[in-house]
Amino acid sequence: MNLLSLILRELWHRRVNALLLLVAVAGTVTLLVSVRLLATAAERETRRVMRDLGFNLRILPKEVDPDRFLAEGRSDQTLPADAVKRLAAAAGTFVSFNHLTPSLERRIQIAGRDAILTGLGASVIGPGEKKQPMGFNIAEGKAFLGALLATRLQTRRGETVEVMGKKLTVERVLMESGSDDDVRIFTSLSDAQSMLGLPGRISEIKAIDCLCLTGDQDVLAQLRKALAKALPEAQVLQLRALADARARQRQTAEKYSALAVPFVLLVGALWVGILSALNVRERRPEIGLWRALGQGSMRIAALILGRSLVLGVPAAVLGYVAGTWLALHFGPQVYPITAGGFAADHSLLGWAMGLAPAFAAVASFLPAMLAVSHDPAETLRAD
Amino acid sequence: MVHCTQVVKRFAGRGGQVAGLDDVSFEIARGEFVAIQGPSGSGKSTLLLTLGGMLRPTSGSVSILGQDLYALSGSARARFRAERLGFVFQLFHLVPYLDVRSNVLAGLPTIDAAARERVESLIHGLGLAPRARELPSTLSAGERQRVALARALAKQPPLILADEPTGNLDPENAALVFNRLAEYQRGGGTVLVVTHGSDAAPHANRVLRLAAGRVTDSAAASRSSIPLSADLPSTPLNRSS
Known part of the structure; x- marks a missing residue:
């Protein structure tokens, strides 16, 4: 049998x-x-949740004074836009950084009101990764408006807003956040460069850290070491509270x-x-x-x-x-x-x-x- | 056929080593029907399992058909058992989830058309045909032992070892089992039965007595020279299969 x-x-x-x-x-x-x-x-x-927490690393031009940057929230110094490509191409970058997102930011006036113009470029993620890019993907000619700014300008989704002589269609009005995002207008990087007369330039590269180190390891020191090799003309600031929350x-x-x-x-x-x-x-x-x-x-x-x-x-x-x-x-x-x-x-x-x-x-x-x-x-x- | 030479088997007991078999020696010739009698605990089953290659003796040797059993590897000894030995146990030891026919087939090392025919013949000959598809749990004690006997006979082994084969049977079924074993011996097979009673003696050529692990007496049985067919009642169980 x-x-x-x-x-x-x-x-x-x-x-x-x-x-x-x-x-x-x-x-x-x-x-x-x-x-x-x-x-x-x-x-x-x-x-x-991580995406909602936002970027926790800011890669800035080396000449930016960190004290002043932290006090004012931005600086006038710029990096060449190809810094993102160079950083992404450097060996070992994606061990330490991810979601490299170039941005150009300036304080401006819209219809006599203070606002912050932020141009966002496409995020670059590690090769072979299937992660969704962080931040907004904004097409040329479009804009996302902060809640307070939209209220002050009495502008709704689908309407147009004129910024520094350029007409942009409001694609989205953001939810009130209680932060300076409420007075921000997000555009594509190329639109911001064009409006600000800074072609090929960016203010910073936003990123998140990829290091999942234990509490006794100095993450920032390792990030600085990695950046010094890949992009010597830049420095990195870490938003510690966000980084810790992300790691936890x-x-x-x-x-x-x-x-x-x-x-x-x-x-x-x-x-x-x-x-x-x-x-x-x-x-x-x-x-x-x-x-x-x-x-x-x-x-x-x-x-x-x-x-x-x-x-x-x-x-x-x-x-x-x-x-x-x-x-x-x-x-x-x-x-x-x-x-x-x-x-x-x-x-x-x-x-x-x-x-x-x-x-x-x-x-x-x-x-x-x-x-x-x-x-x-x-x-x-x-x- | 069987050479049992100075076999000693000791077991670990509370007070040290306990002798199960103590210097047991005897021989069984081909075609003999030998009964080993002894009271409970005398070492009968130990002797039978030792002869069956399932219990390595502490010392001594067991040779069957010229083969020293315990000089073989475990797998070679298993193969030897499968091909050369048939077992019948007091407690039947049927596979509980196999029906009668499958239990009989389970004893065969290889199953071909001739083997199947032989199995069917045994099932009929032992009066088991109406129960062929039943599980052991539905059978009477007598029927179960007949299944176990059919399983041992089916592969036509040179030697059948039976351990108290009638211990749980009524006299009628006990007679049927011994008759069938005697018939098998008459056909050229060799049978060794261990039993505590004397019911095997009338069928045996020779009786060995075992006490406290030692063979104490050996005697030729009364029927040793009597043709068995002459003294067997005609029953469905002693017809040639």
């Missing part, structure tokens, strides 16, 4: 143990699938996943191992008999490991379905900001079908070895 047939008949015969084993493996897969989907959601949510958020999300996965695997493996050990214990007379009939250790081990492998396949499918349902059902409540981003990840089914049987077999390995080493004389001896 072939091995698979024996395994299937045994599974049917000991249905309760088989069912519990199925639940154990499926439960493990369920938790891992939901943890994976929630971790992806956490990453997405973190990215969104990122580490929290990573910690969650890093703790959950080993815990789930350990509990699942224990559960499967105990059930397999109970099965082996119940089958000692049968194992003794197979020995008496001349079956070797490989065959005995295959009988025990095989049932875990066979159950692993349906358990993977069940676990994938249950884990996906859990994540899709409860995930949006946990991560409301990016709730719309929840979706099943079909690649996880393939992974589950490959790994769940292997996981079940590995967890049954010790009981299988117990079965192999079982002395048939113990159960076959009558006197």
